[in-house]
Amino acid sequence: MLKRFVDVRDEEVGAVLGAFVYFFTLMCGYAILRPIRNEMGTAGDVKQLPWLFTVTFGVMLLAVPAFSALVARYPRRVVVPRVYRFFLFNLLAFFALLKWGVAKEGVARAFYIWLNVYNLFVVSIFWSFMADVFASDQGKRLFGFIAAGGTTGMMVGPFLVGRLAEPVGPVNLILVSAVMLEVSAQCVRRLGHWARDVQHQPATREGPVGGGVLAGLRLLVTSPFLFALGLQVLLYAATSTFLYYQEVQLVASLAKDAASRTAAFADIDFWVQVLTLALQTLVTGRVISRLGLGVAMAVAPVLTLVGLGVLAFAPVLTVLIAVKSFRGASHYALERPSREILFTTVDREARYKSKSFIDTVVYRGSDMLSAWLQGGLTALGLGMMGLSLAAVPLAALWLAVALYLARQQRTRAAETLPQTTLPGGTTA
Template sequence: MLKRFMDVRDEEVGAVLWSFLYFFTLMCGYAILRPIRTELGTAGSVKDLPELYTATFLVMLAVVPAFSALVARWPRRVVIPRVYRFFLLCLLAMFALLKLEVAPVLVSRVFFVWLSVYNLFVVSIFWSFMSDVFASGQGKRLFGFIAAGGTTGMLLGPFLVGRLAKPLGPVNLILISVVLLEVSAQCVRQLSRWAHDVQHQPPVAEGPVGGGVLAGLRLLLTSPFLLALGLQVFLYAATSTFINFQEVRLVAEVGKDAAHRTALFGDIDFYVQLATLAVQAFVTGRFISKLGLGAAMAVAPVLTMLGFLGLAAAPLLVVLILFKAVRGASHYALERPSREILFTTVDREARYKSKSFIDTVVYRGSDTVSGWLQEGLKALGMSMTGLSLTAVPLAGLWLAVSLYLARHQRRQTPGAPATLEPAVPDNVPAR
């Protein structure tokens, strides 16, 4: 039945379903935590957000080298489940502190920073693992469906929050995320077995990555392709921060109490993911196949420019929800899968180390810079309309970088059409 919806081989069906479940549980757990983080971290105010983003960035600077050291020494089947269980134990500790009301203001801010690190880190690991398990041609056929697993999780999570936050209390929802994270760790083990038994990956593809702990930064600084990928992520994150600040302000204006604001944040995420799932189900595969990576990567920045112009004209919560829905759909259904396909063309060290550096340190560094920029502009008297217009050129530069990456990808395979499958470099083991 799965073959009716996607181009999947018989031997790939089990791996695709495990991958779908893996991303579903990972993102559903995060989607449950995100509205809790936003409410706890801001308490209806945006004055502390720049400080929280700065703290997150500093934590990332310590976490990424530590992860690089782990993957350099241990195989992925060992490292990834252990990293997930470390985060699981952190979640249980946060739950206990919040329930006991130990230093609630401090713990709330720590939870905000922790989840901001967690969500980027575990998702980056997921896509690194996917691009390591599946070959480049498989990625083009399968990543759209696998990404829909995450979207489904991001759809169910806010739905649960919107309906359970008031009767159960926001903090108790953390335990649901704990269970889902353990399921994600089990999926990693199943996929590692499949890669060995069915995909017949050589030992070098399953073993430690090797290299130094700062190799990710070194590779990023010496590769124009990786630098462009880093700049693309930086600009996407910067525009996301502009949106997030305005979301918090608008929700604070209408939210009655903590539970109500948490439910509102959950409902906004629900509508974003509903639009994303619709695009993934009916558009993603056909769009990328027919129009190519360039067009797929251009949609999100174009819609972002139009969205900020709309928000500048009418800074209302309903406009922001519509903006986030169409932008989120284009990013998660088109731009993000296209970017992950690009990562299948690099070697394993860049895939695990440079990618994690880009997806975490660069992303949160962008949060920090754009957050303080917004606070500075606001201190100078700039209104929400002015802040929205300031973000438009950032989206334009994001569009230019995305088109450059697509052209670079076409040059990697001379004579290939715009809908090419990513080329596999010589230093990537055959699969």
């Protein structure tokens, strides 16, 4: 049945389904938490968001070297599950504090910051693990379907929150997310066994990465290819922050209590993921295999350019939902899988350390700078029209970087062609 929709080999079926479930549970758990986080950010006053982004960035600066130290010393089968279970215990602690009503405002802000760290770390680790388990040619065939697992989770999560937030209460849904995270940790173990027993990866691929704790930053600034990948993430995050501010303001003006705000954010997330899943199942594989990474990576910035222009002259919630839906769908269905394919052409140190630095510190650094920039522009009197137009040049630069990366990928693929069929991937 799976072969009717995905170009998968017999020996890959179990691993692909396991990766699908892994990403589904990971993203479903996060999607349950995200509307709760957004409601806390809205309830805590939109004007405080730049400070929350700044603190988040500071936490990232501490967390990334700690993660680099772990992957340098311990094998992936140890590091990945333990990082997930560390976050699981954090979730249980937040549940207890929120349930008991301890320091509500402080705990709410801490939860907001924690989830901003959590979501980038767990997803970055997931894709680093995928790039380590699957080869480059496998990624082109399979990453679209695997990404659909995350999209399905991002649909199911908001759907559950939208229907359970009011009758059950948002805080109780945290326990469901904790269960999902434990299932994800179990999937890591099973995929590791498959990579060793079926993929026949050498023992060195499971071992510690080695290197220094700041290697991710060093590689980023010395490699034009990795630097461009970092710039791409920075520009995507910057435009996302501009749109997020407008979403928070529009929802805050329409929904007045915690449960209704949580449900509104969940509904927005739901429709973004519905369109994303449709694209991933019907379009992603065909675009990447037939039209190439250049087209796949260009769609999201082009739609962002158009969407910001439309939103500038029609700043209403229905238009925002449409813009976020098409933009988010193109990002998750086309750009994100394409970017993860690019990481299959770099060595393991860059795959775990530079990637985690880009996906976390660079992303949240962009959030922080964009938040303060938007705050400054708002203080100068720019309304939603001005803010939308101010983000247009960022989207244009994002498009240029995407096209550059696509050209580099063709060159790097040609240089490593003899190695691409080896089990476990290739190195740059």
